[in-house]
Amino acid sequence: MSTTRPPSTLSAARAVLYKELTLERRAPQTLTAMALFCASTFVIFHFALGRNEVEGAIASGVLWVTLTLAALLGIGRSFVADREEGGLDGFLLAPAPRTALLVAKATTLLIFLLIVGFFASVIFSVLLLGPTPKASQWASLALLILLADLGIALVGTLIAGIAIQTRARDLITSILALPLLIPLLIAVTKASEPLLSVGGGTLAWRWLALLGLYDLIFGLLAYALFDYLVED
Amino acid sequence: MPTTQSLYGRRLTGYAIATAIVLSVSIALAFFYAPIEVDQGFSQKIFYIHVPLAIVTLGGFVFGGIFGIQYLRSGDSRHDLRSYTAIHQGLIFCIGALITGSIWAKAAWGQWWVWDEPTLVSFLIVFLLYCTYQPLRFSIEDPERQARYAAVFAVVAGVFVPVNFIAVRLASPLIHPRVLDSSGGSLPNDMRIAFYSALLGVTLLFITICKYEMASKHSRAQLAALRRSLSGERDEPVSARTAAPRIAVK
Numbered sequence: 001m002s003t004t005r006p007p008s009t010l011s012a013a014r015a016v017l018y019k020e021l022t023l024e025r026r027a028p029q030t031l032t033a034m035a036l037f038c039a040s041t042f043v044i045f046h047f048a049l050g051r052n053e054v055e056g057a058i059a060s061g062v063l064w065v066t067l068t069l070a071a072l073l074g075i076g077r078s079f080v081a082d083r084e085e086g087g088l089d090g091f092l093l094a095p096a097p098r099t100a101l102l103v104a105k106a107t108t109l110l111i112f113l114l115i116v117g118f119f120a121s122v123i124f125s126v127l128l129l130g131p132t133p134k135a136s137q138w139a140s141l142a143l144l145i146l147l148a149d150l151g152i153a154l155v156g157t158l159i160a161g162i163a164i165q166t167r168a169r170d171l172i173t174s175i176l177a178l179p180l181l182i183p184l185l186i187a188v189t190k191a192s193e194p195l196l197s198v199g200g201g202t203l204a205w206r207w208l209a210l211l212g213l214y215d216l217i218f219g220l221l222a223y224a225l226f227d228y229l230v231e232d
Numbered sequence: 233m234p235t236t237q238s239l240y241g242r243r244l245t246g247y248a249i250a251t252a253i254v255l256s257v258s259i260a261l262a263f264f265y266a267p268i269e270v271d272q273g274f275s276q277k278i279f280y281i282h283v284p285l286a287i288v289t290l291g292g293f294v295f296g297g298i299f300g301i302q303y304l305r306s307g308d309s310r311h312d313l314r315s316y317t318a319i320h321q322g323l324i325f326c327i328g329a330l331i332t333g334s335i336w337a338k339a340a341w342g343q344w345w346v347w348d349e350p351t352l353v354s355f356l357i358v359f360l361l362y363c364t365y366q367p368l369r370f371s372i373e374d375p376e377r378q379a380r381y382a383a384v385f386a387v388v389a390g391v392f393v394p395v396n397f398i399a400v401r402l403a404s405p406l407i408h409p410r411v412l413d414s415s416g417g418s419l420p421n422d423m424r425i426a427f428y429s430a431l432l433g434v435t436l437l438f439i440t441i442c443k444y445e446m447a448s449k450h451s452r453a454q455l456a457a458l459r460r461s462l463s464g465e466r467d468e469p470v471s472a473r474t475a476a477p478r479i480a481v482k
Contacts, residue, residue: 158384158388162368162381162384162385165372165377165381166368166371166372166381167371167372167373168367168371171367171371172364172367172368172371175363175364175367176361176364176368176385178360179357179360179361179364180361180388180392182357182396182399183392183395183396183398183399183400184399186399186400186402186403187399187402190402190403206402207402210398210399210402213395213398214395214399217391217395218388221387221388221391225304225384225387225388228304228380228383228384229380229381229384231380
């Protein structure tokens with residue numbers, strides 16, 4: 001009698017990640033919506049603030065408010081297809097560790113956020129940003145986007161896992177995510193401020209440390225609690 | 233069948249009397265024993281209610297998270313009820329802490345809201361997060377799933393509180409009156425006695441109200457079970473649109 005070994009977390013996560021990326025490649029929905037949302041929001045900020053160019057704290061605020069709200073779109077869509085098409089039930093029937101779903105979903109969201117972060121930064125620098133950051137400042141900004149997106153992806157996947165089983169999915173996603181992301185936004189906006197100022201500035205390590213701490217804590221929490229969200 | 237009295241009513245009268253006595257004594261101490269603070273004058277008296285409310289609020293949220301963990305580990309619905317009650321009452325006490333903090337800010341700095349004050353801002357953020365607890369519960373019909381997801385929320389939010397305090401504090405200059413320092417307190421002895429008695433009084437008030445709420449919810453569930461048995465219904469309704477925990481009554 002032949003026995004089949006259950007897949008490891010990594011191989012199951014890789015399979016789900018491949019499925020997610022293939023879905024988005026074949027029928028682009030989330031990424032395009034997030035990117036369009038960013039561009040439209042920058043235009044709205046131009047008129048709302050009455051400015052052609054922004055710098056410093058305002059530039060940092062505009063960029064991160066836009067990216068956060070765009071992230072909400074991605075978080076809101078994270079489990080929708082699985083829920084509606086029965087993918088979640090299929091996954092639960094498979095002998096795969098449930099952590100694999102967390103890893104795959106968080107990685108998918110992280111990839112989406114990084115792509116949108118890159119796109120939004122370029123569009124923002126063309127449309128609204130006054131000063132031209134140096135290469136080192138772009139590198140620092142890229143590091144910030146990576147750390148912040150990692151935190152958003154982890155918290156976002158946890159919230160999406162909670163919200164997908166509720167009646168008011170969109171409402172719950174927004175009202176849960178925004179307060180939970182405030183510490184991350186405090187750190188990332190404060191850290192971005194000198195990078196987007198006239199004359200430029202350097203990255204403050206304490207904000208990087210806070211972002212790292214946030215990612216670590218919510219990563220561990222998501223790992224510990226995600227199984228309880230996909231029990232049935 | 234365990235009665236409400238045996239589950240939640242034990243020592244309830246004792247708690248209520250102790251709360252009334254300690255709160256009355258602490259109010260008397262705050263107004264007639266503790267001296268008037270030199271810089272802020274009479275308005276500093278609000279400290280004796282604001283700080284205990286804030287401390288007890290955080291304690292309530294922490295216990296909400298701990299009971300959430302216990303529910304996830306055991307599946308015992310009594311832990312869900314305890315977690316729900318601690319967070320529910322914590323939220324009400326949080327509103328009290330925000331309002332008294334705002335009044336203190338007006339008296340001390342002339343403004344109802346001060347963004348430079350990290351503790352007050354942190355409380356606002358924590359309040360906004362915990363405000364989502366009831367809508368979250370309400371939007372899940374299945375009682376078992378509602379309890380499980382609420383427990384996950386309670387744990388995440390419980391961990392979020394210190395992270396949030398660190399972030400807001402790093403981002404703001406410190407202007408809040410520091411009445412207790414890290415070495416054990418900068419209060420004179422007479423103020424300290426009034427403060428600790430107020431803290432004890434508010435803690436007792438929190439515990440008493442929580443016990444009353446749990447007793448009330450349990451007796452309501454028993455009443456519903458009796459009504460069902462009188463009308464010949466056997467089973468509990470599978471789902472109901474309510475944020476309150478489902479209490480199993482046999």
